[in-house]
Amino acid sequence: MIQEDYRAAIDVGTTKVVTVIGRERPDGSVEIAGVGVSPCNGLSKGMVRDDAATTQAIKSSIAEASKQAGVSIKSAYVGLSGSHIESSNRWDQVHDNPAESVITQEVLDASMATVHDMASDSGGKLLHVIPRGYALDNRHLVRMPIGMHAREIHAHTHVVKGDEASIERLRAAAESAGIHVADLIVEPIASAEAALTSTERDDGVVLLDIGGGTTDIAVFVGGQIVHSAVLPVGGWQFTNDLVTAFMTSFEEAEEIKCGSGSVTPEVASMREELFINSLADSVEGPIAVTKRELGQLLKERAHELFRLVKGKLATPHLANVPIDRVVLTGGGAKLDGMQALARYVFQGRVRTSGPRPLVGLDEQYQDPAYSAGIGMLIWGLRNLPSGSHLGVSTVNGAEVLGGGNRWYDAFTGWRKRGERSGNETRTGVSV
Ligand SMILES: Nc1ncnc2c1ncn2[C@@H]1O[C@H](COP(=O)(O)OP(=O)(O)OP(=O)(O)O)[C@@H](O)[C@H]1O
Ligand SMILES: [Mg+2]
Incomplete structure (x- = not known):
């Protein structure tokens, strides 16, 4: 067992903290090595309110997961929730050359760094910049333009931001537990990773993670995330x-x-x-x-909660998006009748889901309450720079959050300059 392969994710929830340790196997599948769960009453509505109680719960969940996995962790992805989380979709001009030139990975990396800088200017802490596609010379709309030619490039992105003070409080609680926050991953994105199928994402779906203190919302259309939000209402x-x-x-x-x-x-x-x-x-x-x-x-x-969800979905950028699929997850989704009521309110197909089965994942965690923790590890492994979470205080030697050492890969997210994405053979898809 090469310990360096392993990474950790910590879902700091309103009722419990879950630490998940695992790794990506050579065949690309994810293997879970340890899961630790600790009840937590340090949060209210997804945000830290009692620092000592939160730190204590993080410590015990890490201790349990580490013991099970047989590895110790010093660094982890940490999940962020709370109604301060806001998302938007942007179009930005990211490249303007006097002459037409070929689009390389470096051009896309620099494009995402440009969006990162522009989105950072408008207040709030930038958490995610997820590329949705590119317009080349105001004509072609493509998802993967590498190898194509253009003079001017506009990038379409999904951008997620949060409140600086809430983020710092969570980070401080994790650090007091002896953990370096390698990256923050917002909970709706994490839950979606574990609970949704690729067909649902392609066809259009609303994911609702009904937790103890929040309901996380993520909307996917055409395989891409188009909306994410958090409501301060849960079980x-x-x-x-x-x-x-x-x-x-x-x-x-x-x-x-x-x-x-x-x-x-x-x-x-x-x-x-x-x-x-x-x-x-x-x-x-x-x-x-x-x-x-x-x-x-x-x-x-429950009616009131679903009415609030409908309100959150009534944003202009979802106006022409017909979505008739809803996936419920989170502990609150286990309340009897939630699926039937959601079917009635949303007038569409509804299913309840937990994390899909993974190698090493005990059956007790294939439960809706664990979607965020398991999904966070999978999303981090697939989208964030490789590097050990074990016995190191930084990822790849870089100061990760807000650091200038990482670049955005068109499909796999942040990575260190010079790393291959492993997805470079993907063909362009119209958006
Ligand atoms: N069988 C059940 N029936 C009804 N509700 C349930 C059931 N099991 C768990 N819950 C509810 O699920 C909620 C906890 O869900 P979950 O573990 O997903 O929350 P969390 O991740 O700690 O919180 P959050 O994501 O909101 O920060 C609690 O309100 C609990 O009452
Ligand atoms: Mg949760």
Whole structure:
């Protein structure tokens, strides 16, 4: 086993931290070597609110994953969430030569660096610049223009930004746990990597990762990400509605929600009752609640969540994009009836997904709650510069975040100048 092959991803979620260690095998498949999970109450709505609790949860999840994998980690990809995350699609002129010339990998690298600089100017911390395609001399629209000729190039990109202070707080929590943040990966992109099939991405799909404190949204059309966003609503609000309605403890409400809750109360019998311990002074003994009453409350919250999602999808750049497929993931997607309700609200095909099976991935993690952690490792392995996460404090010797040493590869993302992408034989596809 060559330890240097291994990399780590840390999904710092509102209810749990998941560390995943794995590597890309010579045949291109991903192998998982260790997974560590630690409950976490240091976050609210996807953002760090208690630094010490977050650091502690990161430490324990790393310790568990490292023990399982038999390797120690010093550096990792870290997942970023929170409603401060914003995305946009840009067209930028990136190349203007007096004479027509051949487009090389270096030209594309420099083009992405130009977009990076221009997008950085307008405020917020730049997290991702994902190329969508290129317009050559305002005529051809191509996804992969290497080998073609042009005088002028415009780049079409999906750009994701976040709030500097929230990002720094997460980074500080990871660093206090002894981890160098090799790169930040926004959670919607990570979850999509694990939960979606390539057919879904090609045909057009909305991915919803319904977590504990957030719902991450990623929209793909024609194989490309066209929209990403985070809503500050997740399973916590569902549970909290029960706390308020029945004046019970959060722990009991959580247990009732997961064990007996449903967002399709129509199917529950009016007579089927549960007994809930109320904390109200005026109530003596447990109160009886029908499953239908419980479901009605949860259904209202789920409706509200899907209505907010629809609002987030009502952006001008999705106006002419007919999408009738939705994939649900995240722990919140496990609430009974969510798939049926989503089918009704979005009027399309809906499925619930966890991470696809991978070599070494224990069955218990093929669960919607682990899509972000597993997807983050896969996305990092496929899209970010190679380099060990083990026993090093930097990737490839470069100060990675915000560093000028990395360049954007047209299809594989950031990489170090001079590295081959491994995808250079891809043919151009119209956008
Ligand atoms: N069987 C279940 N039925 C209903 N809800 C469930 C079930 N299992 C888990 N959940 C809910 O899933 C939520 C946690 O999901 P997840 O683990 O994906 O969140 P997270 O990644 O920690 O948070 P976030 O992504 O929002 O930062 C909790 O609100 C929990 O109540
Ligand atoms: Mg999550």
